[in-house]
Every structure is written in structure tokens, then in C-alpha cells.
Amino acid sequence: MDVIATQSLSPPELATGEGAELRKPHEMIVMVPRSKRVTLTGRRIYNALMQVSQARLAAMDTMPAADYMFEAPLPAILRTTGSSGEDRTAAKRYLKEMRGLEVDWESTAPGDGVKWRGFSMLSEVAIEVRNGENWVSWSYPPTIMAALREPKRWARIDLDVLASLGTYAAVALYEICARYRDNPGGVTSRKPVAWWADALSQVPAGTERREWRKFKNERLKSAIDEINSETDLEIELIEHKQGRAVVEVQFAVRRKRVAPKLRQASDVxxxxxxxxxxxxxxxxxxxxxxxxxxxxxxxxxxxxxxxxxxxxxxxxxxxxxxxxxxxxxxxxxxxxxxxxxxxxxxxxxxxxxxxxxxxxxxxxxxxxxxxxxxxxxxxxxxxxxxxxxxxxxxxxxxxxxxxxxxxxxxxxxxxxxxxxxxxxxxxxxxxxxxxxxxxxxxxxxxxxxxxxxxxxxxxxxxxxxxxxxx
Structure with a gap:
């Protein structure tokens, strides 16, 4: 049984002292691309945009208009993601692609399935130069805006932790496991191996998948090792078999007693x-x-x-x-x-x-x-x-x-x-x-x-x- 720890429903606010914290709605944790490949830098940037937007929404007394544009300097966004200046050109290109990039947002809860199908990640995005510096302006579809402002259930995602992870599979897996950080059962939901392959992959769903054994050896094992060494969580793969074939997978999730030392706040x-x-x-x-x-x-x-x-x-x-x-x-x-x-x-x-x-x-x-x-x-x-x-x-x-x-x-x-x-x-x-x-x-x-x-x-x-x- 998938037991969810009760979380406070107070308005999201910007974390201080530690890394910038995103209270990510459960229905936005699993992002499966439909049309194009999603890059590691792109996923990090999207989380940073959501964190900035959530903090801004928390300061507003009412929900802004559907066409409200959030704004932030691109160099600051990149720093919160752990990206370097070399990623700036790629980031600009990816941001412009986000408006047309459709994804399926899935819940990790058993039986929930796809929450929102075919949503664009952003409704609008623009990049302009102000005083010699690139600034990003963006807006969301109304459903995403509402979820960010008042998430009913959410997972605490520290952007500094995500910045310490070097592969897309590690970032995607950490976000899923972070939801179960305080779960009394200590395990994620059981899902078919195909579900996990889609949830942890950058390529659109429906493309030819690697068989589970190869996917586990090529991507999953290194992602688990990276999470266990670089983050506040320890996770363990649990496979469920029918005969000799692995048909379903879940992960045991434990919070570390002593979290690893991340980058100092002054670095970001x-x-x-x-x-x-x-x-x-x-x-x-x-x-x-x-x-x-x-x-x-x-x-x-x-x-x-x-x-x-x-x-x-x-x-x-x-x-x-x-x-x-x-x-x-x-x-x-x-x-x-x-x-x-x-x-x-x-x-x-x-x-x-x-x-x-x-x-x-x-x-x-x-x-x-x-x-x-x-x-x-x-x-x-x-x-x-x-x-x-x-x-x-x-x-x-x-x-x-x-x-x-x-x-x-x-x-x-x-x-x-x-x-x-x-x-x-x-x-x-x-x-x-x-x-x-x-x-x-x-x-x-x-x-x-x-x-x-x-x-x-x-x-x-x-x-x-x-x-x-x-």
C-alpha cells in the first residue's frame, strides 16, 4: 500500500539558509516527454523556473492573470541549477523550445496514471537582453499555475541537491524518491518496468526501449550510486519477478542520518x-x-x-x-x-x-x-x-x-x-x-x-x- 506522509499545506515560500527549495506538486514529479528529447540542463532549468514562480506566487494575495509573465536573470537561473556559463547558449535554445515541448505529467501513486496529458511545459517564453544581461520571461498553462500556487500534496526538492547530480536518470529518480522521504512505509509505489523506463528517460515515450536488464546496467545502477553518495537519501532497488522475468519495480527510501555536505550557499x-x-x-x-x-x-x-x-x-x-x-x-x-x-x-x-x-x-x-x-x-x-x-x-x-x-x-x-x-x-x-x-x-x-x-x-x-x- 502506498502510504503518503501528511505534509503541511501552508503557502510555498522560498527556503533560506539551505538550497532553494521547490515544493513540487505530486502530479508534476514524473515528466514523460511526448514530442522531443528533454536534456538534463533543461529539466534543471524548469525546476528553477518553478521555484522562482512559486516564491513569487506566495507573495501575491490573489492568483495573477493567466498571461502573467514571471521574470528572472538567466545567469542566476543557471547558477541555481549548477550549470556553467557554457550552458547559456543551450539554455536559451531549450527555453525557446519549451513552449512547443509537450509532456505527460504522471502521478507516482498507484492507479492514478496520467494526470495531465500533452501539456506544454510553458505557455510563453521570451529572452531579452537588459543592460548587457540575458533575462528570461515565462508563463504557464493555468492548470500548472494553480498547482504551483496551492499544491495539495508536494515533495520537497532542494535545487542544490539536484545540481549535485550529473545524469538525467539520477535527477528524475531522486525527485520520485524525495516524495517518499517521510513515508512511514519507506518504499515507493510498485510500477511496471516499462513505467520506470519512461519516467527515468529523456526520450519520448513510445520509442524503442532497452530491455530492463540493459537499462538497469547502463543507467539505473549509476543513478542509484550517485543518489546514495551525493544526496540526503539512501535508496535501494527492489525487483518483483514472475518466474525469471522482472515485471515490477519499486525502491526502498531512507533519509540519511547525516546529509552530505553540498555547495555552500555563497556559491549559488x-x-x-x-x-x-x-x-x-x-x-x-x-x-x-x-x-x-x-x-x-x-x-x-x-x-x-x-x-x-x-x-x-x-x-x-x-x-x-x-x-x-x-x-x-x-x-x-x-x-x-x-x-x-x-x-x-x-x-x-x-x-x-x-x-x-x-x-x-x-x-x-x-x-x-x-x-x-x-x-x-x-x-x-x-x-x-x-x-x-x-x-x-x-x-x-x-x-x-x-x-x-x-x-x-x-x-x-x-x-x-x-x-x-x-x-x-x-x-x-x-x-x-x-x-x-x-x-x-x-x-x-x-x-x-x-x-x-x-x-x-x-x-x-x-x-x-x-x-x-x-
């Missing part, structure tokens, strides 16, 4: 992080330098600070987003060029100077922690305030909301910040996220609540304080 820059940075005007090469110097986690946190800064027009304009981000990172989340963050009637830096041990005497880690802790009340209040105002924006009629969208577009255009990425998102109606969303929110908040909409009172943050408190 998250495509979503690159996308956010470039939307702010920070080139990928400069972002990589900051990640190497300060860590990807620190950069991700401070990118969010920079995005929210766009909503605060009472502070001076950020002329150089890269310099501003670097200043945030060097100063533990506080920009030395900005006015100090207020905490009641006293500022953060004053309180740090009043400590028995001054900030200059603390270690870098302690100083970072002290600044971050002191700034938390203000940041929490502002975040809650912005969330509340954003809900108000969502409740407006489209016509009323468009007034503030138009004002935001006019402001961004005047500042020379209306990039191709932002323009495309606005055209698609995605106006409440990222840079555009922050500026729209700012215009609405000032119109309704006045210029001090984001200035908290002391009591708002800390509750009632004594009248003679400092």
Missing part, C-alpha cells in the same frame, strides 16, 4: 534575490560581492530594508542603491548617512553610548546585535502600520487605487527608476509588491494620514510610560 545566489536587487538598480556582479563579504542572509534582510525605504519620502532620495545597501550592511542595519532611528525621545546611538560598554568596545557581532535590538520597536511598528495601510489599499476600488498607482509611476519615472522590469510588472497589474508597491503605499498613506503617517508616538511602541521617564 538565489535568483529571487538577484531579481529584487536588480529591480532596485543593483547589478548582479555587485550583489555577489556583497554576499561574499557579508553573507547571503544579511544581504537578504537588508534588501528588504532598502525596499521599504522607498516608501518613506520624508528621507532624502537614495541616489545610489548599492552604496546605501553596503552602508546598511557595514553598520548593522543602520545607515550612517541617515538620521538616527528614534526611540521615544532618545535616539539609538545615544542609548548605545550610555551603555557601560561602549559600541566601540563591543565585538562586531555584539555591536550589530545591539543596534538591531534597539531598532526593533520602531521597525515592528512601521511594519505593522504598512501592513494595515496595504490592507486598506487592497480594499479600494480599482479606479480609486489607480490614482495612487499613477502618482507612483510618475514619481518613479521622474527619478529615472522606471526600469524594464518595473514597467513590465505595472503592465501586468502587479502594482502592490516590491518598489512600485512601496511607492504606491507611500502616496496613499500621505494622502489619507498626512506626512507623518509613519512616525510612531512613544506610547504606540512601548505602551504607557511614567511621566518622569527619560
Amino acid at each position: 545566489v538565489d535568483a529571487n534575490l538577484v531579481l529584487r536587487a536588480e529591480s532596485l538598480g543593483i547589478r548582479e556582479l555587485k550583489l555577489e560581492g556583497l554576499i561574499k563579504e557579508f553573507s547571503e542572509d544579511a544581504v537578504r534582510v537588508n534588501i528588504e530594508v532598502l525596499e521599504k525605504r522607498a516608501a518613506n519620502n520624508k528621507l532624502r532620495e537614495v541616489d545610489n542603491a548599492y552604496s546605501y545597501l553596503r552602508s546598511l550592511l557595514r553598520n548593522g542595519g543602520l545607515d550612517a548617512n541617515d538620521p538616527p532611528v528614534k526611540k521615544g525621545s532618545r535616539d539609538v546611538e545615544s542609548e548605545l553610548r550610555d551603555e557601560t560598554i561602549s559600541a566601540s568596545e563591543l565585538t562586531a557581532a555584539q555591536a550589530y546585535a545591539a543596534r538591531a535590538e534597539a531598532a526593533v520597536p520602531v521597525a515592528e511598528w512601521v511594519n505593522a502600520r504598512m501592513a494595515s495601510i496595504r490592507e486598506e489599499l487592497l480594499s479600494l476600488s480599482p479606479e480609486r487605487r489607480q490614482i495612487f498607482v499613477d502618482a507612483a509611476i510618475e514619481e518613479l519615472t521622474g527619478k529615472g527608476m522606471m526600469t524594464a522590469v518595473i514597467s513590465r510588472r505595472v503592465a501586468q497589474g502587479d502594482v502592490l509588491h516590491g518598489m512600485v508597491g512601496a511607492v504606491v503605499l507611500g502616496h496613499y498613506a500621505r494622502a489619507v494620514y498626512g506626512p507623518d503617517w509613519d512616525k510612531p508616538d512613544t506610547e504606540d511602541m512601548f505602551g504607557m510610560r511614567s511621566a518622569n521617564a527619560p
Whole structure:
């Protein structure tokens, strides 16, 4: 009996700290090509596109229109797949072929069979050069879009793990076995040998198959060895015979007690992080330098600070987003060029100077922690305030909301910040996220609540304080 472990159905989100995680719907695990051969690089790229799309969908309040185009820099996509720059030409060719490449999506559950027959992998795909770099835009058939946004059952696929596997059969087999990682029974479904040959092959179904004995010796054994040595799983082939002939196959799946060491996070820059940075005007090469110097986690946190800064027009304009981000990172989340963050009637830096041990005497880690802790009340209040105002924006009629969208577009255009990425998102109606969303929110908040909409009172943050408190 095929027992499926219960998984959380919370919205998919981007994994941090480890590899980029794809919550892959069960009905999309087995991909059998119908018209053309699928390459190893192509399958990796498709998984990376799905991971980027899933993270983007998780940030949206509603399902976007059927023709919504996702976007990402091609070099970042390739890095998440473990591919080199030499694969760029092949990747561009394969991406263009994906729209016409039809596949059958099959479930691994017993008796389910084909879930979706003859689906194109992508509805539309385009590659264009922006500032000397290749960018990919793509969309999905509505059924695939819905499955990515709200998968009912899914397998956790770590893209770093897939990048460590060097054959198509190993990648396809690992994805199937990953579904059973937490299965109490510890085995996959039993399937005919022909099913496994199709599921693990790059060539279209219906082509002449190798007999099972040869397929096992030529492809399957090396794939099993690769998975057992390079991933977090240990798998074992189980063959079921009728007489001397093998007719059905399944795999025992066990999670390793100690997972193998994969590539460091700094070696693979998250495509979503690159996308956010470039939307702010920070080139990928400069972002990589900051990640190497300060860590990807620190950069991700401070990118969010920079995005929210766009909503605060009472502070001076950020002329150089890269310099501003670097200043945030060097100063533990506080920009030395900005006015100090207020905490009641006293500022953060004053309180740090009043400590028995001054900030200059603390270690870098302690100083970072002290600044971050002191700034938390203000940041929490502002975040809650912005969330509340954003809900108000969502409740407006489209016509009323468009007034503030138009004002935001006019402001961004005047500042020379209306990039191709932002323009495309606005055209698609995605106006409440990222840079555009922050500026729209700012215009609405000032119109309704006045210029001090984001200035908290002391009591708002800390509750009632004594009248003679400092």
C-alpha cells in the first residue's frame, strides 16, 4: 500500500539558509516527454523556473492573470541549477523550445496514471537582453499555475541537491524518491518496468526501449550510486519477478542520518534575490560581492530594508542603491548617512553610548546585535502600520487605487527608476509588491494620514510610560 506522509499545506515560500527549495506538486514529479528529447540542463532549468514562480506566487494575495509573465536573470537561473556559463547558449535554445515541448505529467501513486496529458511545459517564453544581461520571461498553462500556487500534496526538492547530480536518470529518480522521504512505509509505489523506463528517460515515450536488464546496467545502477553518495537519501532497488522475468519495480527510501555536505550557499545566489536587487538598480556582479563579504542572509534582510525605504519620502532620495545597501550592511542595519532611528525621545546611538560598554568596545557581532535590538520597536511598528495601510489599499476600488498607482509611476519615472522590469510588472497589474508597491503605499498613506503617517508616538511602541521617564 502506498502510504503518503501528511505534509503541511501552508503557502510555498522560498527556503533560506539551505538550497532553494521547490515544493513540487505530486502530479508534476514524473515528466514523460511526448514530442522531443528533454536534456538534463533543461529539466534543471524548469525546476528553477518553478521555484522562482512559486516564491513569487506566495507573495501575491490573489492568483495573477493567466498571461502573467514571471521574470528572472538567466545567469542566476543557471547558477541555481549548477550549470556553467557554457550552458547559456543551450539554455536559451531549450527555453525557446519549451513552449512547443509537450509532456505527460504522471502521478507516482498507484492507479492514478496520467494526470495531465500533452501539456506544454510553458505557455510563453521570451529572452531579452537588459543592460548587457540575458533575462528570461515565462508563463504557464493555468492548470500548472494553480498547482504551483496551492499544491495539495508536494515533495520537497532542494535545487542544490539536484545540481549535485550529473545524469538525467539520477535527477528524475531522486525527485520520485524525495516524495517518499517521510513515508512511514519507506518504499515507493510498485510500477511496471516499462513505467520506470519512461519516467527515468529523456526520450519520448513510445520509442524503442532497452530491455530492463540493459537499462538497469547502463543507467539505473549509476543513478542509484550517485543518489546514495551525493544526496540526503539512501535508496535501494527492489525487483518483483514472475518466474525469471522482472515485471515490477519499486525502491526502498531512507533519509540519511547525516546529509552530505553540498555547495555552500555563497556559491549559488538565489535568483529571487538577484531579481529584487536588480529591480532596485543593483547589478548582479555587485550583489555577489556583497554576499561574499557579508553573507547571503544579511544581504537578504537588508534588501528588504532598502525596499521599504522607498516608501518613506520624508528621507532624502537614495541616489545610489548599492552604496546605501553596503552602508546598511557595514553598520548593522543602520545607515550612517541617515538620521538616527528614534526611540521615544532618545535616539539609538545615544542609548548605545550610555551603555557601560561602549559600541566601540563591543565585538562586531555584539555591536550589530545591539543596534538591531534597539531598532526593533520602531521597525515592528512601521511594519505593522504598512501592513494595515496595504490592507486598506487592497480594499479600494480599482479606479480609486489607480490614482495612487499613477502618482507612483510618475514619481518613479521622474527619478529615472522606471526600469524594464518595473514597467513590465505595472503592465501586468502587479502594482502592490516590491518598489512600485512601496511607492504606491507611500502616496496613499500621505494622502489619507498626512506626512507623518509613519512616525510612531512613544506610547504606540512601548505602551504607557511614567511621566518622569527619560
